[in-house]
Amino acid sequence: KQEVTQIPAALSVPEGENLVLNCSFTDSAIYNLQWFRQDPGKGLTSLLLIQSSQREQTSGRLNASLDKSSGRSTLYIAASQPGDSATYLCAVANSGNTPLVFGKGTRLSVIA
Amino acid sequence: GAVVSQHPSRVICKSGTSVKIECRSLDFQATTMFWYRQFPKQSLMLMATSNEGSKATYEQGVEKDKFLINHASLTLSTLTVTSAHPEDSSFYICSARGRNSPLHFGNGTRLTVT
Numbered sequence: 001k002q003e004v005t006q007i008p009a010a011l012s013v014p015e016g017e018n019l020v021l022n023c024s025f026t027d028s029a030i031y032n033l034q035w036f037r038q039d040p041g042k043g044l045t046s047l048l049l050i051q052s053s054q055r056e057q058t059s060g061r062l063n064a065s066l067d068k069s070s071g072r073s074t075l076y077i078a079a080s081q082p083g084d085s086a087t088y089l090c091a092v093a094n095s096g097n098t099p100l101v102f103g104k105g106t107r108l109s110v111i112a
Numbered sequence: 113g114a115v116v117s118q119h120p121s122r123v124i125c126k127s128g129t130s131v132k133i134e135c136r137s138l139d140f141q142a143t144t145m146f147w148y149r150q151f152p153k154q155s156l157m158l159m160a161t162s163n164e165g166s167k168a169t170y171e172q173g174v175e176k177d178k179f180l181i182n183h184a185s186l187t188l189s190t191l192t193v194t195s196a197h198p199e200d201s202s203f204y205i206c207s208a209r210g211r212n213s214p215l216h217f218g219n220g221t222r223l224t225v226t
Contacts, residue, residue: 006157043118043205043219089156096130099146099205100215104155 002027002083003013006090011081014111021075021106023090028071031096035064035075036089044089048075080110114210115139116208118218125196125225133191134223135206141186147179150203150220157202162189171188 003026013019025034032051036044048057048064051074056065063076077084087107091100117136125131135145144163148156160176162168162183170176182190189208193200205220 041203041222044217046217049214091156097144097209099158099161100156101158102156103149104153107153 002030002092002094002101004090004101004103006088006091006106008106009104010107010109012109012111015080015082017080017110018076018078019080019108021077021088021090021108023073023075023103025071025073025092025101027094028068029094030068031093031098033064033066033073033090033092034100035062036075036091038087038089040087047088077108080108082110082112084108084110114204116142116216118206118221120221121219122222123224125223126150127141127197127225128195130192130194131196131223133193133204133223135191135208135218137187137208137210137216140208140210140213142189143186143211144191144209145183146207146215147181147189147191148205148207150205156205159191164186170192193223196223198225201225 005024007022035047050066061078070093073100087105089105091102147159150156159174160170176202183189191220206218209215
């Protein structure tokens with residue numbers, strides 16, 4: 001059974017810092033991996049989707065990498081801003097038809 | 113704009129009553145819908161998977177008689193929490209997938225049972 005772990009559970013950084021969020025998964029035979037942002041009491045915003053054949057995806061200040069063989073992904077946020085404060089969720093799909101399996105998330109606080 | 117509409121966004125109900133949550137796909141036919149539940153500071157946990165026209169498949173530990181899922185059309189799935197109790201208070205979120213479309217999430221429903 002696929003399990004997703006995210007470290008750290010919470011992170012507080014001053015504005016402007018670069019930071020890395022970590023995600024690991026137990027079954028490396030994934031179909032894709034996705035990073036989401038969730039604001040308190042809100043739904044999910046998809047940030048980056050990495051297919052199993054890809055190594056990384058970039059969008060603006062965000063870069064997500066995938067090392068499928070070791071079961072790891074990282075989300076790199078450059079030049080963090082207070083508006084980046086949210087919970088970041090990592091989720092994996094084992095096939096194109098199966099549901100996403102989520103980690104518990106990393107609660108990020110960027111202090112002005 | 114949103115491609116999956118979930119209503120209501122918030123609901124407060126008394127213990128013992130039932131609550132229905134709707135999830136609609138707006139511009140695609142949702143052949144499969146997934147219902148998740150999220151307790152505070154916890155991950156999204158899959159409750160059930162529903163395919164249009166078929167009975168939902170529930171995850172272990174989820175009571176199918178308490179959480180009724182109906183997916184009678186390709187654009188609508190409903191989750192009814194029957195005889196709700198305070199421990200059912202949670203954030204419920206649906207996601208939908210079409211034959212040729214990626215997975216889309218609704219904005220979630222915050223249920224509070226008093």
